[in-house]
Amino acid sequence: MSSIVNIRQVTRTFHRGSEEIEVLSNLDLEVREGEFLALMGPSGSGKSTLLNLIGGLDRATAGSVEIGGERIDQLSDRQLAAWRARHVGFVFQFYNLMPALSAERNVELPLLLTHLTKAQRKEHVKVALEVVGLSHRVKHYPRTLSGGEQQRVGIARGIVTDPTILLCDEPTGDLDRKSGDEILSLLQALNQDHGKTIIMVTHDPHASARASRIVHLDKGQLSTEAPA
Secondary structure (H helix, E strand, C coil), X not given: CCEEEEEEEEEXXXXXXXXXXXXXXXXXXXXXXXXXXXXXXXXXXXXXXXXXXXXXXXXXXXXXXXXXXXXXXXCCHHHHHHHHHHHEEEECCCCCCCCCCCHHHHHHHHHHHCCCCHHHHHHHHHHHHHHCCCHHHCCCCHHXXXXXXXXXXXXXXXXXXCCCEEEEECCCCCCCHHHHHHHHHHHHHHHHCCCCEEEEECCCHHHHCCCCEEEEEECCEEEEEEEC
């Protein structure tokens, strides 16, 4: 399969007062279309920074970031926001659901940035919630859902736009093992049955074992790659 993520010689530097901190250093990474990649490394190794660069939430200090054949590092802020809405789904550790909105309304949020009609949005939401097994909970609010169910809503929100890539930042980090395993099985199904390209940041070897490839980050550089 063709590569969907091409990162070349990427450096990301932050400034803390007069101090310059290099979080990523001349990093190269290629991710194939349809791959399920686990990104591992100790705290502070740059995992989330790299994920944010791929998702267009942050910009590299140097180097190129190409997603789906498009150099997103060359886009304006406005173009980047539009690109992100079309091509990237995000799944967060702490779900990031709006407590005042029902499950279906939370899932609909990314679609409000599109040109879909209300009826089309409703159909997309229905399909996304069916995929994650929550058709029976569409009217429920986050406070009435378990942690695993809230994360399923988060995943439905992440896939509702049919994004090019799904980026997951510690998606099982706030769940017990049983709920976490259910979420990992769902991510595997999205990858294997629906062909979703998934990049997952995790510190948990149990979670990374579900991926098709594991990449290790250490001190801002890729240190090893190993098949799961």
